[in-house]
Amino acid sequence: MATPPPLGPQPPHGGGSFASPGQSQAGGGQPYPYQAAAQPWGQAWGRAYPAPPQPPPVNGPAIAALVLGVLCFLPGVGLLLGIVALVQIRKKGERGKGMAVAGIVLSTIGALLMTLAFTTGGARDAWDGFRDAASSAGGTFSVEKGECFDSPSGSLEEYAYDVDIVPCDGEHDAEVFAGFSMPDGGYPGDDAVTDVADDRCYARSEEYAMDAWALPVDVDIYYFTPTRQSWRYGDREITCMFGNVDAEGSLTGSLRRDATTLDDDQLAFLEADAILNDAFDQVPDTEYVEDDLSGHKVWASQVVRALEQQTSALRAHDWESSAEQAVTDYVEALDEAREEWEAASEASDAEDFTEHWDKAYRLTGGPKAVTAREALGLATESPTYDDEDAGGGGGEDGSGAEV
Known part of the structure; x- marks a missing residue:
């Protein structure tokens, strides 16, 4: 149920400084940084996530093979690096097999296109078609509204090459609640991208988690945003997600409270x-x-x-x-x-x-x-604030309750 804000001023919902540069699922195989939104509910934005046991490292040649394959640059080198990566991954137990395979496939296509360029006048049409397909394909991974995932690094403040989709019923690093695309045109700059992400993710969170009383106090907003590099390859996607403000915490269970879950x-x-x-x-x-x-x-x-x-x-x-x-x-x-x-x-x-x-x-x-x-059958514990000085239960305004 709605309650008015406690007496006194409340923090603004949007704007503010960001703890780390943001990134969404980027085209061109770019590494994806996570971005913390500017305003938590009663906590400071952008605090780290709990660090689980260190996962196996991502194989370096696999990353290079994917980047060279997506860029269609030196396809022979990309093909070789992909093969080397598969051998190393098998021996060392490293991650990145999917990137290595993708690099091999893309480098092979690139090599064929380069060969075609020397043998037929239709090379440019083939090249343009390939570039369009690569741009429309987006990044190396994607997460959809309603999905939960773990970050391989255990943090939402680091670059990521992939994420592990997990059931929302158990513990997870984040839950995606919205996604939208930036308009085409030149890259608007890091500040402009994060401002848009902060404003729109905050607003969209209220559509996904309609019951402010049901939100845990340790919930924060994060998002993937495009980088300047990924923008060049058609990446316009911003993905909004709930995460945990506690460096040693996590989320358990879905936060979704909308028409798909409510009577x-x-x-x-x-x-x-x-x-x-x-x-x-x-x-x-x-x-x-x-x-x-x-x-x-x-x-x-x-x-x-x-x-x-x-x-x-x-x-x-x-x-x-x-x-x-x-x-x-x-x-x-x-x-x-x-x-x-x-x-x-x-x-x-x-x-x-x-x-x-x-x-x-x-x-x-x-x-x-x-x-x-x-x-x-709704939540019955009213949200509260650390600085609350009025009686009768919490409020719906300010950073502590409204998402």
Whole structure:
């Protein structure tokens, strides 16, 4: 259930510094760095993942063979390196067999194309077709929405040549919740790419994990982004994922709470909840209410309108009999909260505003919210903040609850 943010300013959702350069599944066999988003829920972005026992290293000649094969550069050398890599991998137990095989295949194609260039006037058409196919193929690995994976290095802050897809039911390093493509054109620069990733991944996370109360406190956002090098080969993909902020932690179980996992009542409840969440997101970014009393009063009016829409949506839904009374009681609590926000929007001073804010805060996420959620089979533990100074349970605004 939605609860208003705790008293005082909350961290912005987007922007900020990044812990490491970002990278998505890159074309051209480029190594992929992971990127931590700029704002966690109550934690600092970009902290490392737990390091499992050191995996076998990736064979160097296999990497070189893949790069030369994708670039169609020195295909003879790429073919030779691929063969050498397979021999070394077999003897040393290293990783990279797939890259070696891909390098051999691509180098063979490149050699054939070069031969064709000397024997026929159709070489350029063949070459263009090959380059287009290579670009459209994307990177050496891909992960889809709803999939979970482990990083071979055990970290989401290092370059990766591949990932290991694993079931989401068990422990895993990350869970992919969205993906989208950047527009074509020249490479916009590292900062522009990470800004887009941060803004859009944050917004898309709320579509995938609709129940903020169900999110563990140790969840963070990471993403793959294109590099300048991979951009040259058609890579435009940004992949958004949930990870763990704890260097010694991991994720267990899927965080997905959307139309694919929720029943009709749960979905209706959380969709109405999102209306209020959006209003809470607009809280003025000041340290104290008195720093911008007029801005806070305008914001309170926005919350009033959101509560009107939320309660209207909740009343319009046909609830199962087992949950109907609990939801009805909760809607009545929201009506009381709306009255407090209306009073806050007309407050004469900061102290008056804060008093009404605190009362509304306790109503929105109080016992009736918990009872309604329990009846619907949703999470019943309200999110909390380290710096929370208001009573009655956590809030939906700020870095601690909203994803």
